Amino acid sequence: EVQLVESGGGLVKPGGSLKVSCKTSGILFKNAWMSWVRQAPGTGLQWVAHIKSQSDGGTTDYAASVKGRFTISRDDSQNTLYLEMSSLKTEDTAVYYCAADHVSFDDLFKKKEAWFDPWGQGTQVTVSS
Amino acid sequence: DIQMTQSPSSLSASIGDRVTIACRASQDINTSLAWYHQHPGKAPKVLLYDTSRLQRGVPTRFSGSGSGTNFSLTITGLQTEDFATYHCQQYYGQPRTFGQGTKVEIK
Numbered sequence: 001e002v003q004l005v006e007s008g009g010g011l012v013k014p015g016g017s018l019k020v021s022c023k024t025s026g027i028l029f030k031n032a033w034m035s036w037v038r039q040a041p042g043t044g045l046q047w048v049a050h051i052k053s054q055s056d057g058g059t060t061d062y063a064a065s066v067k068g069r070f071t072i073s074r075d076d077s078q079n080t081l082y083l084e085m086s087s088l089k090t091e092d093t094a095v096y097y098c099a100a101d102h103v104s105f106d107d108l109f110k111k112k113e114a115w116f117d118p119w120g121q122g123t124q125v126t127v128s129s
Numbered sequence: 130d131i132q133m134t135q136s137p138s139s140l141s142a143s144i145g146d147r148v149t150i151a152c153r154a155s156q157d158i159n160t161s162l163a164w165y166h167q168h169p170g171k172a173p174k175v176l177l178y179d180t181s182r183l184q185r186g187v188p189t190r191f192s193g194s195g196s197g198t199n200f201s202l203t204i205t206g207l208q209t210e211d212f213a214t215y216h217c218q219q220y221y222g223q224p225r226t227f228g229q230g231t232k233v234e235i236k
Contacts, residue, residue, distance in 0.1 A: 044229040045173065045216055063224055097172055104220070114220040115163035117184070119172035 002026035002118050004098050009123030016088050020123050022081040022098030029079040031055065033101035033113055036072060036083045038094035039122075046094075049083060050101065050113060066092075088127045095122040131155050131219050135228035141236040146207045150231045152200045152217035161221035164193055164202045166213040167230075173216060177202070207233075 004027075008020040022034075033056070036048040049072040050061045060072050071084040081098050099116035106112045132155035142148050152162065160180040165173035175184045177193040180200060190205045204211055212235055217228040 045218070045227040047225045047227075061223070102178070112220070113225070114161070115175055115178045115218060116165075116173075117175045119174070121172055 004100070004118060004120035006096065006098055006120045006123035009096065009125045011126045011128065012088055013129050014088060014090055014127055016127070017084070017086040018088065018125060019082060019084045020096055020125065022083075022120055024079045024081070024098075024100075027079075027100060027118075029074075030076040033103055034072075034074065034081045035099050035101050035113070035116060036081075037097045037099055037116060037119075038092075038125075039097070040091070040094040048096070051081070056111065085125070088125075090127050093125060093127045095124050097122045130224060131158060131222045131226050133217055133219055133226050133228040135215075135217055135231045137231060138229065139232040139234060141234050142207050143236045144207055144209065148204045148207055148211075148233060150202045150215050150217075150233075152195075152202070152228050154198045154200070154219055154221075156222075157197050158219045158221035160196050161219055162193070162195070162200050163218045163220065164191075165216045165218065166211070167216065168213045176215075204233075 003025045006022045012018045033052050035050045039045050051072045052059050069087045073082045097119050099119040101113040102115045103111050104114040134153045136151045162180045163178045164176045167173040176187050181193040192203045214230045214232045216230050
């Protein structure tokens with residue numbers, strides 16, 4: 001059975017830091033491209049960060065709103081994905097989901113990330129004084 | 130960034146109804162579009178990808194169409210479990226972006 005289980009969310013003050021985790025099972029994690037997606041209260045979904053597999057270079061990418069403040073990482077030996085968040089702002093308050101990226105190919109047959117499947121159940125991060 | 134706009138934001142429908150949700154992209158995304166549904170307090174689940182391809186295990190009452198900038202999701206014969214919020218997502222350009230969601234409620 002495929003499972004992605006996030007943990008580590010909580011209440012943090014503006015300017016503070018938090019690290020959330022996503023423990024996976026049932027997927028070939030070391031080959032997976034992974035992302036974090038968040039959903040602020042009453043709003044739509046927003047992609048936050050992405051990391052490729054180590055065999056594909058392990059490169060990372062971030063949404064402009066979190067670049068320089070958030071760091072995505074992975075531990076393939078533990079099948080676990082992380083998101084370290086610093087300099088947190090009230091607008092970072094959201095449910096944070098980890099998700100596996102489905103990889104497709106562009107017109108030049110280069111791998112590219114596509115839709116998200118499967119997803120974890122999410123972990124709530126609240127930034128408030 | 131490519132902006133995705135869904136309409137309507139919400140709709141009321143009855144069991145057995147045919148429902149259509151629209152999604153418009155701010156620029157041509159070919160057919161690089163996925164649809165998800167999300168029940169309250171749960172994670173989104175993908176229904177269709179590449180505009181019209183059904184994810185394994187998704188009922189055939191769900192269908193998708195479109196290309197370029199205009200897309201739609203149709204549910205033919207609404208069931209109880211279909212009352213949820215629906216999201217479109219483009220993966221043609223980076224960053225990948227979502228529509229704001231359409232909530233399907235019971236009439």
